[in-house]
Amino acid sequence: MHTSRSTPIVSVDVVLLTLFQGKLQAALHMRGRPPFQGCLALPGGYVHPEEDATAEDTARRVLREKTGVEPRYLEQLGTFAGAARDPRGWSAAISHVALMPHEDLRQSGGEVFHFYDVDQLPELAFDHSEQIRAAAERVRNKASYSTLPCWLLPEQFTLTQLQRTYEQIFGETVSRGTFRSRLGIKVGDMNPGEAVDQADILIATDQFQGGSQRPARLFRVNRLSLFKRACW
C-alpha cells in the first residue's frame, strides 16, 4: 500500500493540421497565461467532466471554442505524460490529431491561428514540438496506405486535387496513371449517381468542376479505407 497522493493533472491537446502553401502546417496560438506565457502553443484545455463524455469530446469542444467549426477528421494520437513536461508538476496531455481543409479555418469566426510548416517549427511551449512531430509522422504513415488525405480536402474534390494532396504530404510527384491505378479507380466504370469503385474507396458524385478545359468529376470519400500495400 502507498499513501494517497494527488493524481496527475490531465489536459487535452490538439494538433490541428492543414495543407497551406503546399505544405503540411500546424495551427498554433500565442499563450496568454503562464507557464510559457507569450510562447506559441497547441490549442488545448482541461477536461470538463460534466460536459465531456470522453477525451475526444474534450478535443472537439476545444476546437469548437477556438475555431467555431468541427474538424473533418479526429483521432487520438497518444498521451504525453511525465514529471518534466510542465513546471507545475507531473502531468498528462492526451494528444489528438485533427485534419481540416484550410478554407474551413479562414472563414471561421474563432481565434486567430498562426500556421507553421511541421518540418520547420519555431520554439514551442511544453513538449508541443514533439507532439507535432509525432502527429506528422502518424499522418504521413497512414497516408501511405489509406484514404486519410481526403480529410484535408473539402467534402467534394477532383482526383487531381487529391493527387496534389498526396504529393504535398510526401513532397514527391507521381504520374496521373500511376496515382489512379494505386487507388484502383476507373471513373468510367462508375454510374454517375452513387456508384462506388471496387474497393469502396471513393464515391462518385454527379457533380463536375469546370474551367476552360474538360470538366473533372467530383468525388466524396466513403470512409477511412486501407490499401493492401503501402505506397510512397
Place this chain on the structure above:
Amino acid sequence: MHTSRSTPIVSVDVVLLTLFQGKLQAALHMRGRPPFQGCLALPGGYVHPEEDATAEDTARRVLREKTGVEPRYLEQLGTFAGAARDPRGWSAAISHVALMPHEDLRQSGGEVFHFYDVDQLPELAFDHSEQIRAAAERVRNKASYSTLPCWLLPEQFTLTQLQRTYEQIFGETVSRGTFRSRLGIKVGDMNPGEAVDQADILIATDQFQGGSQRPARLFRVNRLSLFKRACW
C-alpha cells in the same frame, strides 16, 4: 473561465501479450478490491509521481512488481478515458502493450496470471476487453510490416521459430522460402560472427541449435525495423 474542479483519476494499464498454446494470449489476474472485485482484469496501477518519470516508467514498475521481470518490448497503446468506464467517476487509463516470451513468465516469482486467447475473451473489468482488442489489432498490424514478433521470442531464436511466430499471430502458414525472402535473408551470406543481413533486420550469432537433424543458426533481432511493403 470555468470553476476549478477535480482533475480525472489517472491510472496506467498494461496489456501483456505472449504466445502460448499456439495463440496470442493476454495476461489477466483476479481483482481483489472493488470496483469489479472478483473480475478478471489487466495488470495496472496508479502513477507514483516521485518514482515514475514517465507513464512508461509506471508501466515498467507495475510489470516488475507483478512479474518480477522486464518486458522484452513495451510501447504506449493509447488512453482510454471517459465518464462511463469506471463507476467512481471520470477516469483516464494510459494503456500500454508489452510483449514477452512465455517462458519468462513461467519462471518468474511474481503473481500468478491467467492467460486467455485474445480472440476468446471472458467478461473483464472496466473497458479491458476493448483495450485487449486494440492491443491485438496493433500487434497484428505492426507484425505485418516489421520485426515486432521477434520480441515474443527469447533473445536468440532460429528462423523456423520466427516463422512459426508470424504464423501463429496471423493464423496462416507460408512456405519457408517465401518467409525468408520476405525478410531478405540469406544465411550463407552472413559471416558467423556479427554479420547482419542487408536490411539490418537480424543479427546472426555463431550459435546453433541442434536436434537430430541439421542444426539451425540462432539469430538476434537488431532493432524494430520496418519492411517496405506490408505482408500477410
Place this chain on the structure above:
DNA sequence: CAAATAGTGTCTCTGAGACAGTATCTA
C-alpha cells in the same frame, strides 16, 4: 482548331510466392 486538363490502354520490369533441389546433422 488550338490549348488545356481529364481520363485510359499498354508495356516493362520488379518482386512475391510456389516448388523442388541441395546441405548437414543424428541414429
Place this chain on the structure above:
DNA sequence: TAGATACTGTCTCAGAGACACTATTTG
C-alpha cells in the same frame, strides 16, 4: 544410408509505374 530439418536457386505470374494516346471542354 535413412530420416529429418536447414537452407537456396529457379520459374511464374501479378502488380507498380512510365508513357503515350484518346476525350471533352473553352475561346
